[in-house]
Amino acid sequence: MPFVSFGRPWDVASPEDSAHLWVDVDGASGTCAATEHALTVGPRVAFLGWPAGSPTGDDRERGWREAMTDAGARPDLRLSAEERVTEAREQVAELLATTAVDAIVCASDTLAVGAHVAAVAEQRPDVLIIGFDNTPAVEALGLSSVEQLPELVAAGTLDLLMGSGGRIERRAAGDGEGHVLVQPRLVVR
Secondary structure, three states: OOOEEEOOOOOOOOHHHOOOEEEEEOHHHHHHHHHHHHOOOOOOEEEEEOOOOOHHHHHHHHHHHHHHHHOOOOOOOEEEOOOOHHHHHHHHHHHHHHOOOOEEEEOOHHHHHHHHHHHHHOOOOOOEEEEEOOOHHHHHHOOEEEEOOHHHHHHHHHHHHHOOOOOOOOOOOOOOOOEEEEOOEEEOO
């Protein structure tokens, strides 16, 4: 039965050589773009992500690290929180009380909301906060965020499933053409 999964297989040595077709969002490129934007306000850009070991979170952190390194900035402000506003708020409040920070790039909009609440409470409205997912919550707060572009994920899935003939095809994965990596976009507010 032909199928395409949403999400790359993180448990194989090389997702490009997967045994099945897949479509995923390039989280690293999204946080890289967010970090490059954050660096326009200053070099002290923190990353607020999930605990290490989350493949998606680690991929998003990689984009932050690459952008920081490419800009000659130190990727040394890495915070970790579970996917909860209160935990994110606590982590960021502690950071802001002790460290000069220009911006915080977050692995999700939930973490960005927590970071925003902490920045407001610490009277630091100057700290740029950028989320990931572009949810209505961050839009309402006026926060920038990385949008995953689900319409491109759906189009990539259909392209892999239907092939060029417009009908469902059996296609081999592992040939370098068995996946689509969607480039998200940064929505700046």
